[in-house]
Amino acid sequence: MSASHEPTSHTFEANAREALANARLQKALGAASGRFVSHRASAVAERPDFEELRRCGHAIKQEALDRLPQLLEQFEEHVVARGGRVHWARDAEEANQHVIRIAKNENVKRIVKSKSMATEEIHLNHALEAAGFEVVETDLGEFIIQLDKDIPSHIIAPAVHLTKEQVSEIFERELRETNAPGAGIPGLNAIARRTLRKSFLSAEMGISGANFAAADSGSIVIVENEGNAGLCSTLPRIHVAVVGIEKLVPRFDDLAVMLKLLGRSATGQRLTSYTNFITGIAGDGEEGPEQFHVILLDNGRSKIYDDDHLWGSLRCIRCGACLNACPVYKRAGGHAYGWVYQGPIGAVITPQYLGLERAPALPYASSLCGACFEVCPVKIEIPHMLLELRSQVVEASTEASGAAPKRPFFESLSFGAFAFLGRRPKLWDFATRLGRWLLRARSSDGQIPALSLPLLNRWTARRDLRAPARETFREEWARRRGRADAEADA
Amino acid sequence: MPRKVSLFVTCLADQVMTQAAWAAVELLEKLGCQVEVPMGQTCCGQPAFNSGYRNEAREVARHWLETFKHAQYIVSPSGSCTSMVKVFYKDLFEPGSPEAREIARLAARTYELTQFIVWELGRTDVGARYRGKVAYHASCHLLRELGERHAPRGLLERVQGAELVSIKDSETVCCGFGGTFSVKMADLSAAMLDEKLAALEASGADCVVACDAGCLLHIGGGLTRRGSRVRAFHIAELLTGRVPAPDAHV
Amino acid sequence: MRWDAQGVVYSLDPLVQELGVPEWLKGEGVPGQVLDGGEGERVWRAELAAAAAAQREPNVPWHMAVIGCAGAIAETGSIAHLTAPGHGRGGWLLCRAQVVLLTAEQIVSDLDGLFVGGGALDRNALPRAVTLVTGPSRTADIEQTLTIGVHGPGKFAAVVMG
Ligand code: SF4
Numbered sequence: 001m002s003a004s005h006e007p008t009s010h011t012f013e014a015n016a017r018e019a020l021a022n023a024r025l026q027k028a029l030g031a032a033s034g035r036f037v038s039h040r041a042s043a044v045a046e047r048p049d050f051e052e053l054r055r056c057g058h059a060i061k062q063e064a065l066d067r068l069p070q071l072l073e074q075f076e077e078h079v080v081a082r083g084g085r086v087h088w089a090r091d092a093e094e095a096n097q098h099v100i101r102i103a104k105n106e107n108v109k110r111i112v113k114s115k116s117m118a119t120e121e122i123h124l125n126h127a128l129e130a131a132g133f134e135v136v137e138t139d140l141g142e143f144i145i146q147l148d149k150d151i152p153s154h155i156i157a158p159a160v161h162l163t164k165e166q167v168s169e170i171f172e173r174e175l176r177e178t179n180a181p182g183a184g185i186p187g188l189n190a191i192a193r194r195t196l197r198k199s200f201l202s203a204e205m206g207i208s209g210a211n212f213a214a215a216d217s218g219s220i221v222i223v224e225n226e227g228n229a230g231l232c233s234t235l236p237r238i239h240v241a242v243v244g245i246e247k248l249v250p251r252f253d254d255l256a257v258m259l260k261l262l263g264r265s266a267t268g269q270r271l272t273s274y275t276n277f278i279t280g281i282a283g284d285g286e287e288g289p290e291q292f293h294v295i296l297l298d299n300g301r302s303k304i305y306d307d308d309h310l311w312g313s314l315r316c317i318r319c320g321a322c323l324n325a326c327p328v329y330k331r332a333g334g335h336a337y338g339w340v341y342q343g344p345i346g347a348v349i350t351p352q353y354l355g356l357e358r359a360p361a362l363p364y365a366s367s368l369c370g371a372c373f374e375v376c377p378v379k380i381e382i383p384h385m386l387l388e389l390r391s392q393v394v395e396a397s398t399e400a401s402g403a404a405p406k407r408p409f410f411e412s413l414s415f416g417a418f419a420f421l422g423r424r425p426k427l428w429d430f431a432t433r434l435g436r437w438l439l440r441a442r443s444s445d446g447q448i449p450a451l452s453l454p455l456l457n458r459w460t461a462r463r464d465l466r467a468p469a470r471e472t473f474r475e476e477w478a479r480r481r482g483r484a485d486a487e488a489d490a
Numbered sequence: 491m492p493r494k495v496s497l498f499v500t501c502l503a504d505q506v507m508t509q510a511a512w513a514a515v516e517l518l519e520k521l522g523c524q525v526e527v528p529m530g531q532t533c534c535g536q537p538a539f540n541s542g543y544r545n546e547a548r549e550v551a552r553h554w555l556e557t558f559k560h561a562q563y564i565v566s567p568s569g570s571c572t573s574m575v576k577v578f579y580k581d582l583f584e585p586g587s588p589e590a591r592e593i594a595r596l597a598a599r600t601y602e603l604t605q606f607i608v609w610e611l612g613r614t615d616v617g618a619r620y621r622g623k624v625a626y627h628a629s630c631h632l633l634r635e636l637g638e639r640h641a642p643r644g645l646l647e648r649v650q651g652a653e654l655v656s657i658k659d660s661e662t663v664c665c666g667f668g669g670t671f672s673v674k675m676a677d678l679s680a681a682m683l684d685e686k687l688a689a690l691e692a693s694g695a696d697c698v699v700a701c702d703a704g705c706l707l708h709i710g711g712g713l714t715r716r717g718s719r720v721r722a723f724h725i726a727e728l729l730t731g732r733v734p735a736p737d738a739h740v
Numbered sequence: 741m742r743w744d745a746q747g748v749v750y751s752l753d754p755l756v757q758e759l760g761v762p763e764w765l766k767g768e769g770v771p772g773q774v775l776d777g778g779e780g781e782r783v784w785r786a787e788l789a790a791a792a793a794a795q796r797e798p799n800v801p802w803h804m805a806v807i808g809c810a811g812a813i814a815e816t817g818s819i820a821h822l823t824a825p826g827h828g829r830g831g832w833l834l835c836r837a838q839v840v841l842l843t844a845e846q847i848v849s850d851l852d853g854l855f856v857g858g859g860a861l862d863r864n865a866l867p868r869a870v871t872l873v874t875g876p877s878r879t880a881d882i883e884q885t886l887t888i889g890v891h892g893p894g895k896f897a898a899v900v901m902g
Contacts, residue, residue, distance in 0.1 A: 144881070225879055276869060287831075419550060422553055469508045
């Protein structure tokens with residue numbers, strides 16, 4: 001429970017070490033990732049055309065990016081035509097101010113929220129509370145997180161790092177629910193339902209995010225399982241949706257593909273319990289809010305848009321599949337990434353939102369195993385992007401401005417030497433002979449149990465290092481086959 | 491005409507796992523290829539590339555292109571190094587540059603060893619025998635960057651006497667090597683390794699084989715540190731009878 | 741199926757009328773309320789709000805919603821609800837149980853079938869809210885353990901009328 005919500009991405013390694021040492025967390029993460037992975041796998045197996053769906057999903061989102069400026073305008077026109085309003089926000093501050101202004105103008109006191117990563121990103125709750133409004137998160141996971149003054153650790157399962165015992169403690173402490181300990185998971189759900197009902201029925205404003213926004217109809221789509229987003233967008237008289245500009249799809253009909261991908265990838269559901277398609281304000285005699293506001297949020301997205309190598313990351317539909325598939329996320333947990341987006345996609349986009357200098361370790365938080373790309377419903381080339389970011393980290397570190405942290409001296413020296421020797425075979429052979437000799441001197445039984453050399457000591461802390469050969473394969477080859485080779489060459 | 495194969499040994503097999511390289515040679519020759527070893531080869535540049543040192547990687551990549559420019563077939567006992575050439579080299583040079591054209595030309599004739607044997611030579615039965623239980627570790631780059639699920643298994647299924655046992659989540663969980671990841675984020679890497687080793691030991695296998703020297707260095711180092719009875723070998727070692735039967739090992 | 745509802749809310753749907761739900765409720769003496777946003781629904785909501793404010797929710801009588809739909813999907817077992825006068829959404833979302841009446845002709849094989857002209861998701865005829873409902877309200881936010889009925893109805897049944 002970190003009360004401070006300052007990003008801690010720059011200390012990823014230390015964060016991860018702490019997570020590894022936390023047995024309770026490791027247990028929670030292991031169990032959750034196992035469930036997510038197997039649910040997704042069976043839902044995907046049901047659709048023999050899933051690869052085709054992925055290709056379509058990729059194409060739809062890529063088209064949306066290609067035509068983004070035009071689509072955004074089209075979207076705005078349709079929202080307005082249906083009685084809604086669109087507010088453009090360059091950054092978090094502007095977005096928060098829009099919401100606060102609307103709330104003040106409309107005499108709002110109580111606000112209910114459904115889950116939205118975009119609002120996490122801009123710390124909307126903080127801003128609203130500071131401005132004197134009562135804001136209640138209504139998604140169960142987010143509700144727990146809000147009570148505990150914590151931050152989400154998973155895009156779609158915010159409280160995945162907590163055990164039920166911890167949740168009981170939080171309810172007992174924050175809601176004075178003396179029955180919470182021992183209530184079991186259904187009991188805890190009932191407490192949340194009862195507590196939040198009051199908020200739904202009295203709030204004047206409901207705030208949601210959006211999973212998708214369709215340019216040709218001005219609709220937003222909110223995907224959920226609990227019913228809270230449906231209530232947030234129905235009961236209060238004002239509905240505000242905070243929508244990242246990358247949520248656009250060109251056509252309303254594209255949603256058929258996107259929804260088939262999202263449910264299966266996220267939770268292994270064909271469709272979630274409730275899929276809400278929201279278009280404009282309520283008509284005469286129709287139930288629904290009198291006002292519908294869409295805040296279109298940039299907040300760094302157009303900067304990503306301008307990076308030729310990384311703009312594809314804007315295709316992300318925040319399904320969380322890459323987190324669940326990632327062996328690093330599974331160990332480090334979401335909080336280690338230090339900001340609102342976690343796992344492989346977090347490692348790609350956090351450095352872009354916060355600046356590389358504030359998250360220089362994240363691009364390295366991957367073994368490049370590619371499991372993320374394999375499951376991504378919109379085929380985001382995460383490993384390639386991490387590699388690109390690594391090169392940007394190194395490049396920035398050599399810039400004269402000195403804004404970016406320098407790479408460790410030993411590292412740049414080694415790679416300098418590597419490049420020098422790598423294209424001079426004779427010197428390479430000489431240097432590696434020396435290296436092998438040094439390493440062999442420390443070995444016993446063909447293995448090196450401990451080394452005090454930089455970096456290699458980290459290897460030998462947990463594994464043996466196989467001793468190098470006395471003679472390289474090529475040397476041996478030359479000795480044994482030299483003549484044959486010479487003949488072949490002649 | 492026998493196929494002329496230039497062996498792309500890879501630095502790790504050259505310097506540390508020489509047995510794997512010899513096994514690859516033996517296998518290729520047994521299948522009728524004529525093997526040559528370009529003596530000027532060093533490394534493909536992957537360590538620098540993976541660490542973000544693209545200028546450095548580019549220089550080494552240029553050397554690689556020069557070294558193998560006359561090759562008819564380029565075959566490597568490592569999936570990861572093969573993917574460096576086939577998949578990642580193009581990220582290092584401008585599209586349309588002379589290097590990019592050269593990469594396209596050479597990448598098309600570069601193969602990981604088992605892919606070459608199965609898809610190019612059309613062989614799965616290489617006459618291998620082994621009395622024991624074998625687990626196959628699907629290394630990530632061969633599996634995902636090169637998209638290969640079948641070739642290594644096809645070869646292993648035809649090893650006489652061998653029982654192929656499966657490792658839990660063998661296709662979804664990385665061993666944690668990741669090149670420099672294993673030292674940069676050594677604790678995370680070790681945690682991933684632990685899970686892989688536990689799965690290996692639970693599989694009942696007496697040896698694990700893979701098509702990647704890096705993963706084998708990692709898994710092998712973990713196994714000996716644990717004092718495990720499971721041993722790690724390159725797939726070519728198994729296919730050429732270099733792996734002693736489990737009872738002979740004790 | 742016995743859910744022991746002690747009050748029923750219903751939409752102004754032809755199937756609901758055809759089945760004679762309002763008359764039947766009257767005959768049985770079960771409190772019934774149409775979801776038309778009128779005075780009756782307002783009173784019902786106010787009761788719910790008062791109960792919630794007093795934190796009595798678990799003890800208030802069960803409420804069940806009986807509604808129609810504008811289409812259904814065979815592959816996913818979903819129904820599509822469209823808001824319209826007499827077809828409120830908040831009402832059934834607040835209930836403990838939800839029964840959806842439909843006819844076999846309304847069922848399409850998969851999601852695509854709803855996007856066609858005249859379908860529930862016809863781009864040119866979208867109401868304020870279309871809700872695809874697929875089963876009961878659920879959550880797995882605590883320990884990834886599935887629990888039913890967190891905010892919306894914990895019971896869901898679709899009845900295909902012959
Ligand atoms: S990157 Fe892909 S897998 Fe990861 S959250 Fe985004 S859409 Fe899902």
